[in-house]
Amino acid sequence: MYVNEKSTQISGFPELLPEEQLVLEKFLQITREQYTLYGFTPIETPAVEKKSVLISKGGNEKEIYALSRLKAQNGQSPDTDMALHFDLTVPLARYVATHKDDLIFPFRRYQIQKVWRGERPQAGRYREFYQCDIDIIARGILPLMADAEMPAIIYSLFERFSLGPICIRINNRKIVTGYFERYNFSPFQIQEILRVIDKAEKISQQELLEEFTKVANLSQEDISLAMQFLLEQRSSEETLEMLKKQSFGDLYEQGVKELETVIEGMKLLGVPQDAFAIDLSIARGLDYYTGTIYETLLVKHPDLGSVCSGGRYDDLTNCFGEEKLPGVGISLGLTRLVVTLLRKGVLQTVSKTPARILVSAMSSDLLPLYLRIGNDLRKLGMATEVFLDPTQSLKVQMKYADKKGFRFVILVGEQERERNVIGIKDMISGEDVSIPEETFLDYIISLPQE
Amino acid sequence: MYVNEKSTQISGFPELLPEEQLVLEKFLQITREQYTLYGFTPIETPAVEKKSVLISKGGNEKEIYALSRLKAQNGQSPDTDMALHFDLTVPLARYVATHKDDLIFPFRRYQIQKVWRGERPQAGRYREFYQCDIDIIARGILPLMADAEMPAIIYSLFERFSLGPICIRINNRKIVTGYFERYNFSPFQIQEILRVIDKAEKISQQELLEEFTKVANLSQEDISLAMQFLLEQRSSEETLEMLKKQSFGDLYEQGVKELETVIEGMKLLGVPQDAFAIDLSIARGLDYYTGTIYETLLVKHPDLGSVCSGGRYDDLTNCFGEEKLPGVGISLGLTRLVVTLLRKGVLQTVSKTPARILVSAMSSDLLPLYLRIGNDLRKLGMATEVFLDPTQSLKVQMKYADKKGFRFVILVGEQERERNVIGIKDMISGEDVSIPEETFLDYIISLPQE
Numbered sequence: 001m002y003v004n005e006k007s008t009q010i011s012g013f014p015e016l017l018p019e020e021q022l023v024l025e026k027f028l029q030i031t032r033e034q035y036t037l038y039g040f041t042p043i044e045t046p047a048v049e050k051k052s053v054l055i056s057k058g059g060n061e062k063e064i065y066a067l068s069r070l071k072a073q074n075g076q077s078p079d080t081d082m083a084l085h086f087d088l089t090v091p092l093a094r095y096v097a098t099h100k101d102d103l104i105f106p107f108r109r110y111q112i113q114k115v116w117r118g119e120r121p122q123a124g125r126y127r128e129f130y131q132c133d134i135d136i137i138a139r140g141i142l143p144l145m146a147d148a149e150m151p152a153i154i155y156s157l158f159e160r161f162s163l164g165p166i167c168i169r170i171n172n173r174k175i176v177t178g179y180f181e182r183y184n185f186s187p188f189q190i191q192e193i194l195r196v197i198d199k200a201e202k203i204s205q206q207e208l209l210e211e212f213t214k215v216a217n218l219s220q221e222d223i224s225l226a227m228q229f230l231l232e233q234r235s236s237e238e239t240l241e242m243l244k245k246q247s248f249g250d251l252y253e254q255g256v257k258e259l260e261t262v263i264e265g266m267k268l269l270g271v272p273q274d275a276f277a278i279d280l281s282i283a284r285g286l287d288y289y290t291g292t293i294y295e296t297l298l299v300k301h302p303d304l305g306s307v308c309s310g311g312r313y314d315d316l317t318n319c320f321g322e323e324k325l326p327g328v329g330i331s332l333g334l335t336r337l338v339v340t341l342l343r344k345g346v347l348q349t350v351s352k353t354p355a356r357i358l359v360s361a362m363s364s365d366l367l368p369l370y371l372r373i374g375n376d377l378r379k380l381g382m383a384t385e386v387f388l389d390p391t392q393s394l395k396v397q398m399k400y401a402d403k404k405g406f407r408f409v410i411l412v413g414e415q416e417r418e419r420n421v422i423g424i425k426d427m428i429s430g431e432d433v434s435i436p437e438e439t440f441l442d443y444i445i446s447l448p449q450e
Numbered sequence: 451m452y453v454n455e456k457s458t459q460i461s462g463f464p465e466l467l468p469e470e471q472l473v474l475e476k477f478l479q480i481t482r483e484q485y486t487l488y489g490f491t492p493i494e495t496p497a498v499e500k501k502s503v504l505i506s507k508g509g510n511e512k513e514i515y516a517l518s519r520l521k522a523q524n525g526q527s528p529d530t531d532m533a534l535h536f537d538l539t540v541p542l543a544r545y546v547a548t549h550k551d552d553l554i555f556p557f558r559r560y561q562i563q564k565v566w567r568g569e570r571p572q573a574g575r576y577r578e579f580y581q582c583d584i585d586i587i588a589r590g591i592l593p594l595m596a597d598a599e600m601p602a603i604i605y606s607l608f609e610r611f612s613l614g615p616i617c618i619r620i621n622n623r624k625i626v627t628g629y630f631e632r633y634n635f636s637p638f639q640i641q642e643i644l645r646v647i648d649k650a651e652k653i654s655q656q657e658l659l660e661e662f663t664k665v666a667n668l669s670q671e672d673i674s675l676a677m678q679f680l681l682e683q684r685s686s687e688e689t690l691e692m693l694k695k696q697s698f699g700d701l702y703e704q705g706v707k708e709l710e711t712v713i714e715g716m717k718l719l720g721v722p723q724d725a726f727a728i729d730l731s732i733a734r735g736l737d738y739y740t741g742t743i744y745e746t747l748l749v750k751h752p753d754l755g756s757v758c759s760g761g762r763y764d765d766l767t768n769c770f771g772e773e774k775l776p777g778v779g780i781s782l783g784l785t786r787l788v789v790t791l792l793r794k795g796v797l798q799t800v801s802k803t804p805a806r807i808l809v810s811a812m813s814s815d816l817l818p819l820y821l822r823i824g825n826d827l828r829k830l831g832m833a834t835e836v837f838l839d840p841t842q843s844l845k846v847q848m849k850y851a852d853k854k855g856f857r858f859v860i861l862v863g864e865q866e867r868e869r870n871v872i873g874i875k876d877m878i879s880g881e882d883v884s885i886p887e888e889t890f891l892d893y894i895i896s897l898p899q900e
Contacts (some may be wrong), residue, residue, distance in 0.1 A: 009548055010532060013496035017552050018559065025492050037828045039805030039835030041727055043471050046463035047497065047564065051520065063520035069520060069568050070501065071511035080568075082460060085522060098459055102467050104853045108835065109468065114497065118519050128496055145817070145838040156828075261885040267714065269823055299798060342563045352554055353491030367595070368718045374719055378487045378606075385489030403554045406830075418632055 012119070012127035014339055019349035019405070020293050024338045027161065028112065031132045031332065034157045035110035038149070040134045043109045045091035047116075048082040049054040057090040063118040080290060084116040088133045088331070089288075095318045096137055096325060105139040105325075106146070112334075129336055131387070135329030137316055142326045144258055147292040147312055148265025153310050154296055155271045163341070165299040168271070169279040172292050173311075177244065178252025179229065183222075189215060194283035200231055201281070230280045237265065239278040255291070262292055290314040294330060304340055308332045312317075351405025355383035357444075358406040360397045361390035362413040373410060373422070376441060401427060408447065457464040462569070462577035464789055467856075469799035474788045481582045481782065484607045485560035488599070490584045493559045495541035497566075498532040507540040513568040538583045538781065539766075541736075546775060547767045555589040555775075556596070562784075574756055576785055581820055585779030587766055590775045594708055597762055598715025599740040600780050604746055604758050605721045607782070611755065613791070615749040618721070619729040621740050622709040623761075625693065628702025628729060629679060630666075639665060644733035651731070679816065680730045686713065689728040705741070712742055740764040744780060754790055758782045801855025805833040807894075808856040809845045811840035814865040823860060823872070826891060851877060858897065 025075050028078050054064055058440045065084045072078040085091050088111045112132045119125050134388035136146045151168045157164045177190055192215040212223050284293045298304055310330030341347040359370045367390055374386035401409045411423035421434040435443045457547055492558045504514055515534045522528040535541050538561045562582045569575050586596045601618045627640055642665040662673050693706045734743045743761035760780030767775050791797040809820045817840055824836035835846050851859045861873035871884040885893045
């Protein structure tokens with residue numbers, strides 16, 4: 001049976017070529033390493049949760065993929081009670097509720113897994129993508145220093161990513177909610193206001209004003225004041241000064257105090273002044289955030305929007321149990337980040353193989369030698385491929401080495417054998433050297449690592 | 451809305467506690483490193499393929515999970531044309547067919563992803579599990595040395611796993627198929643015979659004889675001869691001698707020659723004699739294997755069955771295109787291996803955190819110092835958690851350190867501050883030392899890494 005090739009790829013599900021995947025793997029590895037450095041422990045949850053769990057936590061049912069068997073088993077219904085998770089926060093809440101008695105709190109976990117959302121395919125939107133999350137969950141009180149640690153981790157992570165300067169935008173929901181408290185809006189209205197504010201950057205001032213008027217019953221003057229309060233350009237110090245000079249009730253004051261404490265903590269943790277900014281207009285769509293919130297922009301690529309976001313929530317597991325478990329966390333959308341920067345040419349692919357060395361096979365008689373050289377190099381931790389087909393011409397093998405992007409090619413023919421040397425070709429400089437067999441491994445170790 | 455905790459876990463989908471996940475992560479990391487050392491490049495394919503692709507490649511429709519939206523979008527059907535992949539070989543075939551012109555052959559890829567099978571839940575069977583695959587795919591001819599490289603990789607991988615001795619069983623399908631050729635069986639009958647032989651270990655000699663009689667129309671004597679040929683205990687050398695002394699036609703002879711070449715290659719590649727055995731009775735269920743086949747047993751844990759299997763196939767992409775792409779590959783079932791050995795107590799958990807060092811917080815005034823110490827240690831590449839709540843008693847913090855399994859706890863109170871020293875407690879030996887601040891980092895570097 002023949003299946004047409006072109007019809008087998010699935011739209012919205014990104015699939016990378018080897019040279020692109022190697023770039024993604026590098027980012028995945030850096031992320032694992034950085035999360036580990038800060039003492040977060042990896043967990044994985046199944047790709048599926050019960051439908052009831054996903055729905056109760058506010059998933060968009062039109063975008064959730066449910067599972068059914070292609071064919072029913074023994075006359076049972078082919079449907080199952082499972083669906084693919086759409087984020088890693090709902091699974092974390094379920095995980096913590098399930099295993100509460102086996103976990104040690106504060107529970108610091110990282111989770112790097114794919115999530116699935118049946119969104120309409122469009123540029124930069126995927127139906128399957130990696131999320132890389134960390135959260136700190138406490139039983140009882142979680143100190144604000146945890147809120148300060150998140151931006152420090154974001155900062156150190158992006159330092160290693162080498163994608164240029166970042167700006168971590170930070171806000172506290174209590175400030176904005178507190179600001180509007182005096183108007184006696186319902187929680188739903190506050191929610192709607194936050195949603196409009198969140199759009200501030202994407203729409204014009206005029207549209208913003210209109211949207212605002214639609215959701216909040218305020219005078220033109222109150223709206224102008226609010227927009228000035230939320231959207232005016234200021235330095236972080238100026239914003240803090242401005243916030244502290246006013247009061248709009250207890251919630252507002254608590255929010256300002258929290259924000260100030262978190263900013264102090266961030267500085268202690270080494271986040272430089274120019275890598276963050278207080279931004280009262282960021283709100284994050286998800287309604288479970290209750291305090292600090294973060295977004296992260298790549299300064300050179302603002303069009304990507306926030307590449308790493310998160311915040312503080314009072315209660316992770318509110319739908320699973322009575323006990324309050326406050327937490328704070330961030331989520332890095334790695335697939336979108338890497339794939340977009342690859343497509344834009346900002347990230348460059350390097351090679352089509354993770355091995356730097358190819359041992360060419362110039363003679364069938366010498367195959368045992370080639371295999372031994374390969375093993376010797378691997379024992380030194382050097383990724384090495386041995387070309388397994390000595391019947392291929394050296395020209396074919398060099399073309400293979402060039403196309404795949406090996407850095408060095410080992411060449412041993414009868415001539416080298418007679419002289420007891422091993423030839424090494426540097427594919428970048430084009431240089432050929434012959435090294436005595438007995439010093440070959442020392443020479444290889446001394447070669448540049450890049 | 452409250453969801454009952456216990457009802458939220460899903461049967462057949464393994465979920466590990468942090469201390470168990472850390473063990474699995476170690477195995478995943480070793481696998482990635484070993485596959486990389488041999489020059490295999492990572493790829494990932496979407497979790498889903500088109501249903502038509504999965505069905506055409508022989509998936510069991512009762513065990514394939516199809517995707518549909520929980521709620522239809524705009525009156526469209528909620529069903530999709532996608533289903534979760536049940537292995538990584540079908541996705542590889544589709545990937546190679548799709549991207550053929552962008553890949554360099556021989557294409558050496560590794561792929562470590564979860565796969566899903568809606569099997570009946572039972573001990574040691576999971577509906578979601580990691581497969582860790584490598585394959586070498588050629589355009590044209592793939593040398594037999596590639597078949598020899600697979601056992602060498604299995605051997606080096608399990609060396610690093612430290613799970614005791616392994617036995618790689620090796621066979622060549624052409625030998626068994628060739629042996630039965632003279633009876634003019636149909637391909638279906640040969641397939642049935644292979645299936646029966648595959649069961650040889652699990653059933654009695656008598657049952658085997660009966661099963662055999664059912665599928666193959668042979669005299670008692672021919673069956674006895676066949677069973678002796680396939681199942682008699684011999685050393686690998688004896689088997690090779692026995693095989694070479696006889697002939698049952700071209701296919702048989704080709705199989706024997708291939709097996710001999712592969713065994714020679716394995717030896718060249720450093721696989722010791724006691725780590726492999728020719729076993730004519732292994733057949734592997736999947737019908738696409740056409741030559742060499744492998745299974746891997748843990749000698750101390752034969753009850754696990756084969757933990758790493760694979761083989762040679764003439765044509766990976768036969769249902770996608772005309773061009774023949776021969777390949778050879780293996781698949782490691784990592785979830786089953788690690789989880790079973792954890793449950794049996796063969797693998798032990800070590801700690802609930804990947805960090806070895808906890809910086810305790812003994813005074814609010816000294817929090818900046820604690821955070822600086824944490825950052826200094828991380829800059830040295832040492833995974834470190836700073837306890838973020840100085841209001842907790844030292845007793846609480848030490849209990850936390852003990853439960854989570856930190857190896858060292860940094861202790862700096864007012865006393866240490868006055869003396870310009872930093873206290874370090876070794877949680878295994880119980881030893882307390884005070885180190886001058888200026889030599890602290892040197893001291894930390896000198897500590898045991900285990």
